[in-house]
Amino acid sequence: MLISVYVPLAVTAVLTVLAPRVARRLAPRPAAWALACIALVTTVGWAGSLALLAFTGIAQIPQVAAEGRWSVPALQAEDPVYLTVAVISALFLVAGAVGLFLAAVRQARHLLWARRECARMPGDSELAVVDDDTPQAFALPGAPGRIVVSSGMLRCLGDEEREALLAHERAHLRGRHHVFQTLWRLAAALNPLLRPLADAGGFALERWADEEAAARVGSRRVVARAVGRAALASSFRASSPPALAVTGGAVPQRVRALLAPPPPRRTFPIAGGALLLTLCCAGLVNAASDSDKMLDDAQRAQCAASITHTRTPRPEGFGHEPDVCCEHRMRAERAEHLA
DSSP states (O other): OTTGGGHHHHHHHHHHHHHHHHHTTSOHHHHHHHHHHHHHHHHHHHHHHHHHHHHHHHTTSHHHHHHHTOOHHHHHHHOOOOHHHHHHHHHHHHHHHHHHHHHHHHHHHHHHHHHHHHHHSSSSSSEEEEOOSSOOEEEEOSTTOEEEEEHHHHHHSOHHHHHHHHHHHHHHHHTTHHHHHHHHHHHHHHOGGGHHHHHHHHHHHHHHHHHHHHHHHTOHHHHHHHHHHHHHHTTTOSSOOOSSBTTOSOHHHHHHHHHSOOOOOOSHHHHHHHHHHHHHHHHHHHHHHHHHHHHHHHHHHHHHHHHHHHOOOOOTTOTTHHHHHHHHHHHHHHHHHHO
């Protein structure tokens, strides 16, 4: 456990540095899915490793060991974890849990706001045109979602560019991109190291919608013009646009990507990321297994020590009775705990 428990933390650090850079070179749809998988797996690995480190260190406190009925010397002999490391891990875990709760509340409020906005928009079709001179266009997730476009934005674009804009926003709704964003934001709230990955994920979603719009209208250049003109028209707005908007992401990079040939599909980076995620899961499982075995051995040692002090001499052939007694006692305690 002394090594395997740190494997998920190391994998998280490596992917935090490499994944955002590699994702920009991949096709946007597989890049978004890859970043979502990375965020989910590394978040579980990060929280699991911190929990194991915190518990293994805190378990060496005599008062805690007395409650758990395990031997502190046996625990320290198998896998020593300094109390400082345990306390730091516990603090990171608590801070991450608080951040996760607050982020979940914010996301829930945002989704409720989006549903209310969908209901109050004029008309009952997918497209809602609002009479507003401010150029804006965005997708509101809901059941179903709505595409909101202002009259000011429509006046800034030609017919083909309007079609590209609507195809872009429709791709956001069809791909349920708000689910990806929610996952990345929650993961970054629990583990701040994942914030660059969340930013890269937002860019991948915009590129995903751009590519689908280009396939829909049949011209990458038209979509590039629509993205550029929409961003230029809305650049002087005082308020920031909603997350799922054609003006989101790094617009110059998106325009350059649309003016270039479609990105090729690369399997090697995906395979490398999958290998690292497998290593992360294996390290966490191995650390959890070692931790469980370590506690069993520590409980068995404590039970054997207590029986050694209280038992009476036994005839030859009963030398293993303390171990049997310990097993029965621990099973009874576990059954009582589960009950």
